[in-house]
Amino acid sequence: MRLATRRRLGALAVLAPPLGWALLFMIVPYAIMFAYSFYRKQAFAFVPDLNLDSYVALLLDPQYSQVLLRTLKIALLVSISALVLAYPLAYFLVFKVKSARLRLFLYMAVIVPLWVSYLLRAYTWKTILGNEGVLNSFLVWTGILSEPSSLFIYNQFSMVLTLTYIFIPFMVMPIYTALEKIPRSLIEASGDLGVPPALTFLRVTLPLSVPGILAGATFTFCLTFGDFVAPFLVGGPDGTLVANTIQSQFGIAFNWPLGAALSIVMLAIVIFILSVSDRFERAGRLDLA
Amino acid sequence: MSILEVERLTKAFPGGVTAVDDVSFGLAEGEFVTLLGPSGCGKTTMLRMIAGFESPDTGRILLGGRDVTDDPPYKRQVNTVFQDYALFPHMSVGENVGYGLRIAGAKRDEIARRVREALATVDLLGKIDAKPSQLSGGQRQRVALARAIIRRPKVLLLDEPLSALDVKLREAMQVELRHLHQKLGITFILVTHDQKEALVLSDRIMVVERGRIVQSGTPSELYENPASPYVADFIGTANLVPARVLGAEGDLLVAAIGEERIQARRGGRDFAPGAEVLLAIRPEKVLLEDRPDALSATVTETMFQGNSLRLKLELGGGAPFAVDLPLQATLQQTRPPESGARIGLRVDPANIIVFPAEPRP
Numbered sequence: 001m002r003l004a005t006r007r008r009l010g011a012l013a014v015l016a017p018p019l020g021w022a023l024l025f026m027i028v029p030y031a032i033m034f035a036y037s038f039y040r041k042q043a044f045a046f047v048p049d050l051n052l053d054s055y056v057a058l059l060l061d062p063q064y065s066q067v068l069l070r071t072l073k074i075a076l077l078v079s080i081s082a083l084v085l086a087y088p089l090a091y092f093l094v095f096k097v098k099s100a101r102l103r104l105f106l107y108m109a110v111i112v113p114l115w116v117s118y119l120l121r122a123y124t125w126k127t128i129l130g131n132e133g134v135l136n137s138f139l140v141w142t143g144i145l146s147e148p149s150s151l152f153i154y155n156q157f158s159m160v161l162t163l164t165y166i167f168i169p170f171m172v173m174p175i176y177t178a179l180e181k182i183p184r185s186l187i188e189a190s191g192d193l194g195v196p197p198a199l200t201f202l203r204v205t206l207p208l209s210v211p212g213i214l215a216g217a218t219f220t221f222c223l224t225f226g227d228f229v230a231p232f233l234v235g236g237p238d239g240t241l242v243a244n245t246i247q248s249q250f251g252i253a254f255n256w257p258l259g260a261a262l263s264i265v266m267l268a269i270v271i272f273i274l275s276v277s278d279r280f281e282r283a284g285r286l287d288l289a
Numbered sequence: 290m291s292i293l294e295v296e297r298l299t300k301a302f303p304g305g306v307t308a309v310d311d312v313s314f315g316l317a318e319g320e321f322v323t324l325l326g327p328s329g330c331g332k333t334t335m336l337r338m339i340a341g342f343e344s345p346d347t348g349r350i351l352l353g354g355r356d357v358t359d360d361p362p363y364k365r366q367v368n369t370v371f372q373d374y375a376l377f378p379h380m381s382v383g384e385n386v387g388y389g390l391r392i393a394g395a396k397r398d399e400i401a402r403r404v405r406e407a408l409a410t411v412d413l414l415g416k417i418d419a420k421p422s423q424l425s426g427g428q429r430q431r432v433a434l435a436r437a438i439i440r441r442p443k444v445l446l447l448d449e450p451l452s453a454l455d456v457k458l459r460e461a462m463q464v465e466l467r468h469l470h471q472k473l474g475i476t477f478i479l480v481t482h483d484q485k486e487a488l489v490l491s492d493r494i495m496v497v498e499r500g501r502i503v504q505s506g507t508p509s510e511l512y513e514n515p516a517s518p519y520v521a522d523f524i525g526t527a528n529l530v531p532a533r534v535l536g537a538e539g540d541l542l543v544a545a546i547g548e549e550r551i552q553a554r555r556g557g558r559d560f561a562p563g564a565e566v567l568l569a570i571r572p573e574k575v576l577l578e579d580r581p582d583a584l585s586a587t588v589t590e591t592m593f594q595g596n597s598l599r600l601k602l603e604l605g606g607g608a609p610f611a612v613d614l615p616l617q618a619t620l621q622q623t624r625p626p627e628s629g630a631r632i633g634l635r636v637d638p639a640n641i642i643v644f645p646a647e648p649r650p
Contacts, residue, residue, distance in 0.1 A: 183373065183375065185371045185372075185373055185375035186375050186377060188340075188342050188362065188369075188371070188375065189369070189371060189375035189376075189377075189436075190377075190388070191341070191342075191361065191362035191363045192340060192341075192362050192363075192367075192368055192369045192437075193363075193368065193388055193389030193392075193436065193440070194363050194364075194389045194392065194393055194440065195363055195388070195389065195392045196361075196363050197361075197363075199392055203388075203392065204377060207379050208378070208379060
């Protein structure tokens, strides 16, 4: 056998398992979902009668656009609050903690919750914010409140809070990495050229950490966008997100075509966000070496 | 008056390493001074304290007569050329060079004029809109220089600026640095471990050993009159041959290497007979001569070095010794000695420097 042929066969052997995996567990399910979105619901069955009814319903029925908008809003709020909390933390870890061991310890302290079950972490907030929860008990005990308040939970605030808590490691990690990659000499050079620290941050550190911010924001946004557990546990009546709606279409509402269409719309939005963020990332990609 | 005065600077790092140990020196305006020493000797820490990136434990730094010891870097009228150049990757060459002026609030057309001027000085005007990542190592080096001189600092600090360049480019940049220094008239402090670079560039070299300046002088002073075996071996190369003092003959000292006698200049020092000494002899200041009073040696290895031939020898007493023979047209006919050959060496007493033997630990 010629060397080139052998190489090609070898490459195929290496590539086949991952390609097969992606095909079987990603492409095929998406294709099935895509196909279902054009089905029609008939009594208690779905018939492959190609039509756009589900998409039209999504467009015309305001409850779907409302839930989509609400989900986008929550995802945006979670991303922003995660960024506001995570950036100073990552900055502090990278630039202010002098001891490498302490830095690693604190960094791990941020990451470790990811090893804990998602449900457990979401439940934690239920026990903190709930009517009989830690926060209410404390406020009543100190006399600040005369009786437990129901303002803390089952609303969008509690949902944003919980989701921010759950997804913040995904914001800290890329920002931390981006900041750590900035050569210290760049920051020193800025000072050397007569620029005080605050301006150095705005002109050098911040612009060079934008890739990390973008990556973190993309993570938290997309993860929130597809979440259905937090709304279920702490969301309350005005806290339903797209994923919950999809779930109910496949469950109680028993309208798979509509659920499938909603899934496809959601997928399209996520892909759009990823490609936009990727474009920004490419445009700002810098050679730090 | 000196433009920069460093007084009794000391700096210890956590862990108890004293990086800079009671260092004082002054620089005249327009001087080109080199801090020369091996890596880890504290020379970079000295530079970083002058720039303001590190603060000294004790001591003062006066810049143009003003105490700047407690000033942050951005308030000091010094600029640094960093070892890795530290160009801002998100700015163009022109933006990099004009960065300091822009933040300082200079007028747009003035910035443009001075950026062009600085880039013209380093002959890189054509790259004003390029990104640093599009430049070669030598070009980045020039941008770093242009950026550092645009604000006309009182002192320009250069932290191993040429170490990342290949040999040819490094030599070309050495010449350019000299010209730049002459053109600008700014005081330069260069930190390097490359003794050749120090010899070529400096008006004055300060040799640093373990946080201290062990000798300061012009390149030729240091080369001809090193103050210690360390300096003798660091600037150029030197054979350091252990010997025993036999006595004095006028201005000359007579010593014994093994069983053989050799004369050396006293250099103002007095040595008692019987004292252990080190003789510093440069490889290129040795003649091959087969005379009865010559030092005898055995050739162990010969190495071709292009313009010279290095002979590795063993002296009568067993000490290693190196000799460089220049390969001039006339000498090329004579066959160099081969391995195992016994030869005679003669050294002019004026070319032997005597040091007291270092106390054994």
